[in-house]
Amino acid sequence: MTKTPRQPFPFSAIVGQEDMKTAMILTAIDPGIGGVLVFGDRGTGKSTAVRALAALLPPIEAVEGCPVNAPRRDLSPDWAQGVGDRMVTKPTPVVDLPLGVTEDRVVGALDIERALTRGEKAFEPGLLARANRGYLYIDEVNLLEDHIVDLLLDVAQSGENVVEREGLSIRHAARFVLVGSGNPEEGELRPQLLDRFGLSVEVTSPRDIATRVEVIKRRDAYENAYDRFMKTWAPMDAGLRNQILAARAALPKLKTPAAVLHDCAALCLALGSDGLRGELTLLRAARALAAFEGETSVKRAHLKRVAPMALSHRLRRDPLDEAGSGARVERSLAEVLP
Amino acid sequence: MGWGGVSQGNASNSGPPPPSSIHRGEARRGADPAAQTSEAELTAWKRVELALMALAVDPGGLKGLWLRARAGPVRDRATAALAALPLPQRRLHPGIGDEALFGGLDLTATLAAGRPVRSEGLLAQPAALVLTMAERCPAGLAARLGQALDGPGPCLIALDEGAETEEALPPALADRLALFLTLDGIAEADAPPLALDQKALAVARDRLPRLRVPATVGERLTGVALALGIPGLRAPLLALRLARVLAALRGHAGVRREDVLTAAELAFAHRARTFPEVVPEAPAPPPPDSGTEEEQSDSLDLPEELILEAVKAALPADLLDRLTTARAARALKGGTGAGEARAGHKRGRPLPSRPGKPDANHRLDLIATLRAAAPWQAVRQRALSAPGLTAQPAPPSPPGGEGRGEGEAAARRLHIRPSDLRIRRHQERSERVLIFVVDASGSAALARLAEAKGAVELLLARAYARRDHVALIAFRGPGAELILPPTRSLVQTKRRLSGLPGGGGTPLAAALRLAGETALRARSRGLTPVLALLTDGRANIALDGAAGRERAEADAAAMARGWRATGAASVVIDTASRPEAGLRRLAQTLGGVYLPLPRADAARLSTALEAALGPVQAG
Structure with a gap:
């Protein structure tokens, strides 16, 4: 049963689910967008997409042995040990946050191993340190313990993890893209956490036979004719990676016309979304999309395409509105930005 | 549960099945006589054997088996056959921690040795994980095992001893396992010890990669899964894999129709969400695809209807019951939200020491x-x-x-x-569950019922804002029904509420008894129950279902005293057009608040309830 380690299922080979894929690509272009929430049925490829994304992301340059993947030697925290002077290239970290994880494992704690054996008081970095400059993935995010959620909210907001416990006083950078997935039937997500995700998409199982069959076919090919399958799709993934890199480079030079800014504000006003975070995310996502498509300036069309994923989860929620907030965004879009 | 009838009928496995069990078999035969191979006549125990063999051939691909049965000699015989799996067995229990799963610092050994000693987790090596008492598996463990199963290597045998239908393996795991077996109705005498032929298994394993799979198999299985209302795409994938394994076991060069039929039966029957009344039209011809050409040559002629019939014959008889309870179970499992993992002592979240x-x-x-x-x-x-x-x-x-x-x-x-x-240190934080008891009897005629629904919806919105749990009980005709066990999912509540029918008598006592039971269960999980009774009339159905106002009211009063004894808060909302004196008395007996709201609009109702229940929230 043991096989040679395989690449995860290629990102570009995922059938359909365009919203989810777009959202993930946008965060890869501009991590400042702040994460993706994927809500939907079981077995719709949520986890597959996240694992595929990990393989797709361009590698990062980091200080060798640095626990927080610092980009420069002087940014490496002073408590860190075994940090080299060389720079190494490593894959963008995608860290899994398992459910039922302890606070210690998330934020880090006293390194009990070193304390026991050498009598030293040392800090053992947690998952937040490892996820710095990368992705933090929470499967079944709506089942996460409340106190872990609180922790994440705080860190995701400040971009810094502060540990004050057991006589330790440690702080380190913890900037990561939060990716959550879950099944809405199993419970709701607290609005505060919802708001921390830049984009949110809903995925459903494809209802038409042809798409479903295509999914089955590709998955079957991946499992049973791995080499041939990867030969087809690996170049596609590589192409997508180059496109992401190109978009990253193009992003700072992208022009944002005043009219688009105005559209942003008008749309958010019409929807009554709380705070300015929605507008900022909307703009960033639209810029990332424009860059991805090789445009030189943001257009209204970009805005319209990212508006549902950037705004639908920020609306003051009407829990009994069956149509869902996605429909409300669409409605407002049609009214405000004809 | 599903194949009980069949198994009892022809468990002797010789000759035609006796008349008592024929009708299901006939349905299958009527559809297509050609499908009547020896496989179509699987006895329940043969089915178990076949499933176990399939699992032994490809444990990593099929991901595992959900075995729903109480502990006993029959189950022991089934699990004994797991020794044929090419993986070491590891036993897990629902309370297993991360250290045991993923490994970690072995504190005892470290202290003794004076140097760090790491323990290896159960998931470190590919293994056949045997999860005992799988019905008690918490959501967190299910998620972790699910992640482990998504990778190559392990397979899971979930021994589910759930006594009630709402106790079951968490759906996150059930969805990932290809096989489902139940041993209900299999007598010990009909279950001889299984000796899986290792040589045959090895041959099948060897043959597996070279099997030819006609292109249509995947399409057919996908179509059938859709017709059965199976939402995710794992089911058809697993069925496809299973069909391969079965073909390999049976010595076929390629997947044949009987392999597909058996695979669909084994993998789909327990997942079905709708009973396929209407057989779907044959699907459109598959889109042209490079690579399928050579496979088309040995394409098999297998209409979807045929597979559907096969699965239908294997569908559990109590599918409809299961449909509702399975969803209820889901609500029960996940709906309690984050804190559920510590269900036993949900007395607040731990704080740093x-x-x-x-x-x-x-x-x-x-x-x-x-x-x-x-x-x-x-x-x-x-x-x-x-x-x-x-x-x-x-x-x-x-x-x-x-x-x-x-x-x-x-x-x-x-x-x-x-x-x-x-x-x-723990932070005490008791959560509230609002138990809505809604009168759907004839007296609460349709218009009033609609109003009551509106009121409940408004209250739900408030409940959402305060993260309350919500349970819904409706009563009409002969008895009361728990439509939704405590959950936080508003979407579900809303859906369930809108499907609520009306008409019949007013079995108030039965409703209160059910509310009491629900409250008791909620208490045991650390929730504070609050009763909200919406009715417009007096009880006229006694506990035993007999009509008659006097006994009905006596019963209702007795039940109300029972509720009061628990000390839980309650509100009686009178939705009749004129205030009903009986209800005021009932509210007094309940020790609760009485709100006469003739022609109540939902907003007023909400304010009133808010005012009445305010102190509870603080407590």
Whole structure:
């Protein structure tokens, strides 16, 4: 049963689910967008997409042995040990946050191993340190313990993890893209956490036979004719990676016309979304999309395409509105930005 | 449960099945006589054997087996056959922790050895994980095992002993396992010990990669899954895999129709969400695809209807019941939200430990204490070994210098001072569950019912805002029904509420009894129950279902006293057009608040309820 380690299922080979894929690509272009929430049925490829994304992301340059993947030697925290002077290239970290994880494992704690054996008081970095400059993935995010959620909210907001416990006083950078997935039937997500995700998409199982069959076919090919399958799709993934890199480079030079800014504000006003975070995310996502498509300036069309994923989860929620907030965004879009 | 009828009928496995069990078999035969191979006549135990063999051939691909049966000799025989799996078996229990799963620092061994000793987790090596009492598996463990199953290697055998339909393997796991078996209705005598032929398994394993799979198989299986209302795409994938394995087991060169039929039966029957009344049209011809051409040559002629018939024959007889309870179970499992993992003692979330002395009210946090003491061990040992410094008292260890052997033992001992002691702290936070008991009887005619629904919806919106749990009970005709067990999912509540039919008598007593039971269960999970009764009339159906106002009211009053005895809060909302004196009395008996709201609009109702229940929230 043991096989040679395989690449995860290629990102570009995922059938359909365009919203989810777009959202993930946008965060890869501009991590400042702040994460993706994927809500939907079981077995719709949520986890597959996240694992595929990990393989797709361009590698990062980091200080060798640095626990927080610092980009420069002087940014490496002073408590860190075994940090080299060389720079190494490593894959963008995608860290899994398992459910039922302890606070210690998330934020880090006293390194009990070193304390026991050498009598030293040392800090053992947690998952937040490892996820710095990368992705933090929470499967079944709506089942996460409340106190872990609180922790994440705080860190995701400040971009810094502060540990004050057991006589330790440690702080380190913890900037990561939060990716959550879950099944809405199993419970709701607290609005505060919802708001921390830049984009949110809903995925459903494809209802038409042809798409479903295509999914089955590709998955079957991946499992049973791995080499041939990867030969087809690996170049596609590589192409997508180059496109992401190109978009990253193009992003700072992208022009944002005043009219688009105005559209942003008008749309958010019409929807009554709380705070300015929605507008900022909307703009960033639209810029990332424009860059991805090789445009030189943001257009209204970009805005319209990212508006549902950037705004639908920020609306003051009407829990009994069956149509869902996605429909409300669409409605407002049609009214405000004809 | 599903195949009970069949198994009892022709368990003897010889000759045609006796008349009593024929009708299901006939349905299959009627559809297509050609499908009547020996496989179509699988007895329940043969089915078990076949499933186990399939699992033994490809445990990593099929991901595992959900075995729903009470412990007993029959189950023992089934699990004994798992020895044929090419993987070592590891047993898990629902309370297993991360250390055991993923490995970690072995504290005891580390302390003894004086150097870090790591323990290896159960998931480190590919293994056949046997999860006992799988119905009690918490959501967190299910998610972790699910992630492990997504990778290559492990397979899971979930031994589900759920007694009631709402106790079952978490759906996150059930979805990932290809096979489902139930041993209900299999007598011990009909279940001879299984000896899986290792040689045959090895041959099948060897043949597996070279099997030819007609392109249509995937399409057919996908179509059937859709017709059965199976939402995700794991089911058809697993069925496809299973069809391959079965073909390999049966020595076919490619997947044949009987392989597909059996695979669909084994993998789909328990997942079905709708009973396929209408057989779907044959699907459109598959889109042209490079690579399928050569496979088309041995394409098999297998209409979707045929597979559907096969699965239908294997569908559990109580599918409709299961449909509702399975969803209810889901609500029960996940709906309680984050805190459910500690269901037994849901008395608030743990806070970081604080220094302090353990006593009756404060429990020692051993790990935190060890952590606090750990950094000082070297220092304290040095202090001990230096004779001049023994002035500082070290309670557990004798003063140094009493001979070299003892001194060394003392040095190896853990030195814990009172200042190291840490105590556990929890933040008390009892959550509330609003139990809505909605009158759907004939007297609450349709318009009123609609109004009641509106009121409940408004209250739900408030409940959402305060993160309350919600349960829904409706009563009409002969009895009351728990439409939705406590959940936080508003989407579900809303859906369930809108599907609520009306008409019939007013079995108030039965409704109150059910509410009481629900409250009791909620209490055991640390929730505070609150009753909201919406009705417009007096009871006229007694507990035993007999009509008659007097006995019905007596029963209702008795049940109301029972509720009052629990000390839980309640509100009676009178939705009749004129205030009903009986309901006021009922509210008094319940020890609750009475709100006459003739022509109530939902907003007023909400305000009134808010006012009435306000103190509960604070408490």
